[in-house]
Amino acid sequence: MKKRLAKSPNNIVLTGSLAGIAEWLGIDPTIVRVLFVIISFFSAAFPGVLVYIILAMIMPSGRKSRGNRNPYDNYNRNTRNENPYREQRKPAEKVDDDDWSDF
Template sequence: MAKLAKLHRSQNHRIIAGVMGGIAEYVGWSPTWVRILFFIISSLSVAVPGILIYIILWLVMPKATAESYQ
């Protein structure tokens, strides 16, 4: 798996916007495990819904380009 040099939305592991795939590539984890972990944490959090966090990350994280991968 290619690793991202900086935190970007993934081009390779995307289901919706590539946010969880980008985080997984950045830390070197499996995208599936990052998605499961995010779902569990989001389900347990009443104060801040996970969808809101996802949308904020979607807007803040830049989209990965070919130069993003090293």
């Protein structure tokens, strides 16, 4: 199966374009980033910023599509609604406050 050239969904610094190229080539994203900066900095004929902007606009996103999910699924997710998949906490034990012998 051929790997598709797309932005990286996990390793993003600005847009994920260079990390996407690195994943497509099968090498470390840091190597691609360093090479891109070196070539952009030392070459007057290579407009690195312009190429990066074009890559960011042209390359497809590597994120999986969410399909037809309800946009309100995560609404109020920080409230104390019971989640059946969440591990229940251990009940607190009563502490005897009368023992101050450690001090």
